[in-house]
Amino acid sequence: MAELKLDAVSLAFGGLKVLEGVSFQAQDGELFALIGPNGAGKTSVLNCICGLYRAGGGRIEFAGRAITGEKPHRIARMGVARTFQHGELFAHMTVIENLLVARHARFATRLLAEGLFLPAVRRAEEEHRRSVEEVLEFVELERYRHQRVDALPFGIQKIVGFARALAMEPKALLLDEPSAGLNRDEREDLARHILRIRHELGIAMIWVEHDMQMVADLADRVLVLNYGQPIAEGRPEEVLNDPRVVEAYLGTHAL
Amino acid sequence: MNVARSSGYYRTRYGEDFALLDTKTQKAWCAVFVAALLAYPFVAGPLALDLANQVLLASLGAIALMLLTGYAGQISLGHAGLLAAGAFTTGILFKELAAPFWLTLPAAALAGAALGVIFGLPSLRLRGLYLAVSTLALHFIVIYAGGEYETRRGFSTGIIVDPPRLGDWALDEPRAWYFVLLAAAAATLLFAANLLRSRTGRAWRAIHGREAVAAALGISVHRAKLSAFVVSSTITAIAGCLFAYYRGFVSAEAFSLYLTIEYVAMVIIGGMGSLLGALLGTVFVVLFPYAIDAAMNLLGLAERLSSVVFAVNYSAFGLVMILFLVFEPQGLVGLWRRAQDWFLLWPFKQRPLAGPR
Numbered sequence: 144m145a146e147l148k149l150d151a152v153s154l155a156f157g158g159l160k161v162l163e164g165v166s167f168q169a170q171d172g173e174l175f176a177l178i179g180p181n182g183a184g185k186t187s188v189l190n191c192i193c194g195l196y197r198a199g200g201g202r203i204e205f206a207g208r209a210i211t212g213e214k215p216h217r218i219a220r221m222g223v224a225r226t227f228q229h230g231e232l233f234a235h236m237t238v239i240e241n242l243l244v245a246r247h248a249r250f251a252t253r254l255l256a257e258g259l260f261l262p263a264v265r266r267a268e269e270e271h272r273r274s275v276e277e278v279l280e281f282v283e284l285e286r287y288r289h290q291r292v293d294a295l296p297f298g299i300q301k302i303v304g305f306a307r308a309l310a311m312e313p314k315a316l317l318l319d320e321p322s323a324g325l326n327r328d329e330r331e332d333l334a335r336h337i338l339r340i341r342h343e344l345g346i347a348m349i350w351v352e353h354d355m356q357m358v359a360d361l362a363d364r365v366l367v368l369n370y371g372q373p374i375a376e377g378r379p380e381e382v383l384n385d386p387r388v389v390e391a392y393l394g395t396h397a398l
Numbered sequence: 399m400n401v402a403r404s405s406g407y408y409r410t411r412y413g414e415d416f417a418l419l420d421t422k423t424q425k426a427w428c429a430v431f432v433a434a435l436l437a438y439p440f441v442a443g444p445l446a447l448d449l450a451n452q453v454l455l456a457s458l459g460a461i462a463l464m465l466l467t468g469y470a471g472q473i474s475l476g477h478a479g480l481l482a483a484g485a486f487t488t489g490i491l492f493k494e495l496a497a498p499f500w501l502t503l504p505a506a507a508l509a510g511a512a513l514g515v516i517f518g519l520p521s522l523r524l525r526g527l528y529l530a531v532s533t534l535a536l537h538f539i540v541i542y543a544g545g546e547y548e549t550r551r552g553f554s555t556g557i558i559v560d561p562p563r564l565g566d567w568a569l570d571e572p573r574a575w576y577f578v579l580l581a582a583a584a585a586t587l588l589f590a591a592n593l594l595r596s597r598t599g600r601a602w603r604a605i606h607g608r609e610a611v612a613a614a615l616g617i618s619v620h621r622a623k624l625s626a627f628v629v630s631s632t633i634t635a636i637a638g639c640l641f642a643y644y645r646g647f648v649s650a651e652a653f654s655l656y657l658t659i660e661y662v663a664m665v666i667i668g669g670m671g672s673l674l675g676a677l678l679g680t681v682f683v684v685l686f687p688y689a690i691d692a693a694m695n696l697l698g699l700a701e702r703l704s705s706v707v708f709a710v711n712y713s714a715f716g717l718v719m720i721l722f723l724v725f726e727p728q729g730l731v732g733l734w735r736r737a738q739d740w741f742l743l744w745p746f747k748q749r750p751l752a753g754p755r
Contacts, residue, residue, distance in 0.1 A: 193614050194613075194614075195610055195613070195614060214613070214618075215610070215613035215614050216613045216614075216615075216616050216617055216618045216619070219613070219614055219615060219616035220616045224614075224615075225614055227611065231608060231611045233603065233604055233608060233611075235603070235671065236600075236603060239415070240600060240603075243600055244600050244601070244603075244604045244612070244615055244617070245615045245616070247597060247600065247601055247604075247615060247616050247617050248615075248616030248617075250597040252596060252597050254593070254598050254625060254629070257592060257593050257596035257597060257598050257599075258589040258590075258592050258593050258629075259589070259592065260592040260595075260596070264592075264596055265413065267597075268412075268413075268416055268595070268596060269412045269413055272412040272415060272416075273412060276412070307615070311615065311616060
């Protein structure tokens with residue numbers, strides 16, 4: 144059971160409290176949306192989970208093991224993958240190379256063997272090339288496979304970032320505003336990919352999102368953050384109509 | 399990797415995706431090139447042969463620095479120090495124990511690997527200029543240690559090293575050296591290209607400027623940095639060992655900071671992030687002073703400028719480096735690719751944005 148559990152997680156940069164008492168659980172196969180106004184600390188939650196930030200307090204558990212304060216590459220190797228808001232692709236590499244980088248922890252080839260490109264290395268490369276092709280097929284990027292990512296339109300780059308996380312064969316997926324910067328068509332594709340992951344892979348997804356319509360349509364559960372504090376949690380239709388949430392987004396004097 | 403092709407892909411296997419040579423044309427040209435390299439020492443005169451040997455020898459160090467700086471993005475100014483470490487390991491083992499080359503070569507490689515860890519440790523904390531300065535400090539430590547050994551043992555002018563022997567045969571003839579150095583350079587190039595098309599090379603390229611992302615993908619950034627330093631330093635120390643045998647002489651003065659700058663120049667002028675660039679840069683930097691010399695002779699200035707020939711050389715070198723940084727940051731490889739594009743696309747001028755690469 145690869146559930147992701149946060150218990151009273153807090154984070155501060157100097158005197159600035161970024162997160163305070165953030166607690167939630169996401170189960171396998173659950174699409175858990177994390178929403179809130181700008182600066183609410185949504186990305187910080189993801190950074191704490193994947194170890195890029197060290198939570199100042201509280202406890203983060205994944206698959207029954209505490210991962211608080213663990214190094215990012217160790218957390219990634221346990222099966223937590225993430226995407227980035229701005230793609231953060233390796234610009235000078237092709238799509239395939241970007242995805243192969245994500246297979247790093249699934250390789251066990253040794254440096255000297257690689258330098259001599261021994262048959263075992265060749266076999267491993269071919270095997271991982273095949274896995275990457277499956278991911279490319281899943282997200283329908285086949286025709287871009289040999290292109291350098293910096294030559295691709297932003298919408299495609301975002302999907303490549305998404306595919307790169309999938310190439311890790313994760314047990315939990317953290318999505319940081321995957322729809323930001325995408326047009327209507329691209330958003331529909333993305334929604335389809337997310338739903339397919341839920342149905343076919345059945346992994347937990349923490350999904351930071353600004354598109355309320357998408358959240359209302361797709362998410363299983365929603366947590367709303369405001370100034371680093373959770374203000375509401377539940378099913379989308381309950382949460383999005385909660386007066387506190389409306390206030391956080393629109394202010395008290397709206398209308 | 400991203401070599402321009404005149405038309406699409408004809409690949410039916412995944413293995414073809416990472417083949418070193420792709421099309422038949424490439425293979426044919428490669429064969430011609432290898433044949434030319436093998437024939438070279440039989441047509442070249444003594445000076446041309448020595449120049450070729452210098453280029454081949456320097457190409458090891460340039461490839462090593464390209465892996466570290468051009469691919470893994472770690473700046474190092476310790477390159478001359480590492481060459482010195484390899485050369486001094488060879489010289490000291492030869493002088494003290496009369497060790498044969500098949501002992502000094504692995505010993506130099508080991509010394510290089512160990513120094514690679516030491517040179518690499520600061521990179522776990524420092525970046526950019528600060529890392530450069532810390533490697534520079536290590537350069538001076540190595541050179542100081544070498545110089546100290548020379549004076550303590552009374553080799554104040556340097557250590558004389560006999561040519562490597564195999565039975566009765568000694569490697570002391572330029573033509574034989576050419577083939578040895580050619581084999582060493584080819585092996586290094588192949589080793590580097592193999593690393594770059596497998597897991598370690600991808601990790602190096604991934605940590606280049608995107609450490610946090612690489613870590614989030616499961617790459618141990620520390621491990622990747624240290625492995626880049628160790629591989630680069632090992633190759634460089636091996637080059638230093640060969641240097642000691644080729645020159646027959648080891649002296650701390652030969653490994654000045656200027657030598658480091660020459661290697662950095664090879665990488666920059668050749669073009670960052672390309673093995674071909676490392677080779678082109680080596681040819682350019684090694685031949686440059688000779689070209690300047692020839693140009694001065696041709697212009698009839700050699701007599702008048704004979705007292706300042708070094709100054710002319712240095713300033714011309716600096717000027718060329720600045721020109722490259724300003725006008726062609728992608729170096730000679732950038733020029734080469736542009737020329738290739740021009741011929742491939744003629745009569746058109748621009749590569750289509752979404753075309754096959």
